[in-house]
Amino acid sequence: MGYETIVVEKKDQITRITLNRPAALNSFNDKMGEEFYAALKEAEKDEGTRCLVITGAGRAFSAGEDVSGLKERYSGDSHPSLGDHLRKKYHPMILRIRHMEKPIIARINGIAAGSGASIALACDIRIASEEAGLKQAFIGVGLVPDSGSSYFLTRALGPGRALELIMTGRTVGAKEAENLGLVNRVVPAAELDKAVGEVAEKLANGPTKALGLSKRVVNHVSRLDLHEALEYEAQNQDIAGKTQDHLEAVRAFLEKRQPKFTGT
Amino acid sequence: MPFSQILVETDPPIGIIRLNRPKVFNALNFELLRELVEALEAFDKDDRIRATVLTGNDDAFSAGADIKELSEATPVDLIQRNQFALWDRLKKTAKPIVGAISGHALGGGCELAMNCDMIIASETAKFGQPEINIGIMPGAGGTQRLTRTIGKFRAMEMILTGQPITAREAEKRGLVNKIVPVEAYFEEAKKLAVQIAQKAPVATRLAKEAVLKAFDTPLEEGLQFERRNFYLLFSTQDMKEGMKAFTEKRPPQFKGR
Numbered sequence: 301m302g303y304e305t306i307v308v309e310k311k312d313q314i315t316r317i318t319l320n321r322p323a324a325l326n327s328f329n330d331k332m333g334e335e336f337y338a339a340l341k342e343a344e345k346d347e348g349t350r351c352l353v354i355t356g357a358g359r360a361f362s363a364g365e366d367v368s369g370l371k372e373r374y375s376g377d378s379h380p381s382l383g384d385h386l387r388k389k390y391h392p393m394i395l396r397i398r399h400m401e402k403p404i405i406a407r408i409n410g411i412a413a414g415s416g417a418s419i420a421l422a423c424d425i426r427i428a429s430e431e432a433g434l435k436q437a438f439i440g441v442g443l444v445p446d447s448g449s450s451y452f453l454t455r456a457l458g459p460g461r462a463l464e465l466i467m468t469g470r471t472v473g474a475k476e477a478e479n480l481g482l483v484n485r486v487v488p489a490a491e492l493d494k495a496v497g498e499v500a501e502k503l504a505n506g507p508t509k510a511l512g513l514s515k516r517v518v519n520h521v522s523r524l525d526l527h528e529a530l531e532y533e534a535q536n537q538d539i540a541g542k543t544q545d546h547l548e549a550v551r552a553f554l555e556k557r558q559p560k561f562t563g564t
Numbered sequence: 565m566p567f568s569q570i571l572v573e574t575d576p577p578i579g580i581i582r583l584n585r586p587k588v589f590n591a592l593n594f595e596l597l598r599e600l601v602e603a604l605e606a607f608d609k610d611d612r613i614r615a616t617v618l619t620g621n622d623d624a625f626s627a628g629a630d631i632k633e634l635s636e637a638t639p640v641d642l643i644q645r646n647q648f649a650l651w652d653r654l655k656k657t658a659k660p661i662v663g664a665i666s667g668h669a670l671g672g673g674c675e676l677a678m679n680c681d682m683i684i685a686s687e688t689a690k691f692g693q694p695e696i697n698i699g700i701m702p703g704a705g706g707t708q709r710l711t712r713t714i715g716k717f718r719a720m721e722m723i724l725t726g727q728p729i730t731a732r733e734a735e736k737r738g739l740v741n742k743i744v745p746v747e748a749y750f751e752e753a754k755k756l757a758v759q760i761a762q763k764a765p766v767a768t769r770l771a772k773e774a775v776l777k778a779f780d781t782p783l784e785e786g787l788q789f790e791r792r793n794f795y796l797l798f799s800t801q802d803m804k805e806g807m808k809a810f811t812e813k814r815p816p817q818f819k820g821r
Contacts, residue, residue, distance in 0.1 A: 516745070535748055
């Protein structure tokens, strides 16, 4: 809706948000941060959106924070808080991606570095082109991982391998990322749209409420012990059990046909 | 009894009261409080009702006092209106109240929540005493009940910064009994109220009274109070029925006598 730095397209209940500053490798200036967050909010509210795809225009997914912005920020005597900058710009978007109860796919078309990698890691499913890569770029500029990078990497890889990537700042190629479990699937660049499209279509036609509740449960259970996790699953199953889509699935099973989910 | 600010429903053995000013996040004006107290007092007299669920809506239990009503008030107005007399009556509710709380429970809303006997909260609930942000302080028990519930340091932080806490923090600090997904908090609270409503009503009432006594009295006095209530229950038919059913290994049939 009148965005300058991103493109939002909606088709067949799939909303695709494209980070669109290809000349700057889709790095996040403040404008793009605001617009991306606004687009996330809008897609969350939109009942006609049942799946999101996040991707980048040109050869990068996103190079992360636009470092050229730092120059202005450090001009003169002032040295504003990077922590506050993160709290304001990145934390709301990472939390919104994790808590939005709709499936979100990262279509990683190229390099995802720094907070760009964090956004990819925050998504529910990652599908990457062979040309893509993930890079913990923070140490290269004398900083620590932010925007959730340390959290997502440590959970995915354990502290040893997470620290290797954080401390060396090396680019993990798509194939290696797949082997490490950081991306779900790698395909040749020419097949990326097809691969993402298939998954997105399946999710957009899925039982949206149950997909959202599954995300809620997975987000939460890592904080729980087994007793609590069992109880949390049961509470959410009560909710899923009351959806139209569940009843439809049971009917379809008895009638030996494919269910038609409406997301209600 | 016609109510305009709340919705009252009887679903024996429980009663349900829903704060119903959704456009203003269930802000607590004088009328709403009056109706709430009257509804609770009516339930106290109604033999079919043995516990109450008090709730708002998914977005707000209550965002607190009606600022419009307060902004022009002088101390004399406040004395004449004597709105806290309603809170004093609220405190005397004899039957158990289960709060079903989602969304904002702020200021007077948080204080009202703390007047419940148990709280089931949704994961999206937020508790806070933000009065300090508008140049006042809690006035309906917030400084006292919050401190006794979560301790001096946490209470001081909430009251002096005005910063609310999430449902999870509230659960960790003992301000709520249980948190469940937003779709389930009301049903969960009803379940708890129904469970309580199965018990012997006189015992429930005297036990509630004794627990609340702990807020007001030194230990020795509280123990004496508890003992008297305990002895008193041995004069009830329900006590005899309860013990008989226990030895006969069957569920008791309580009559409230």
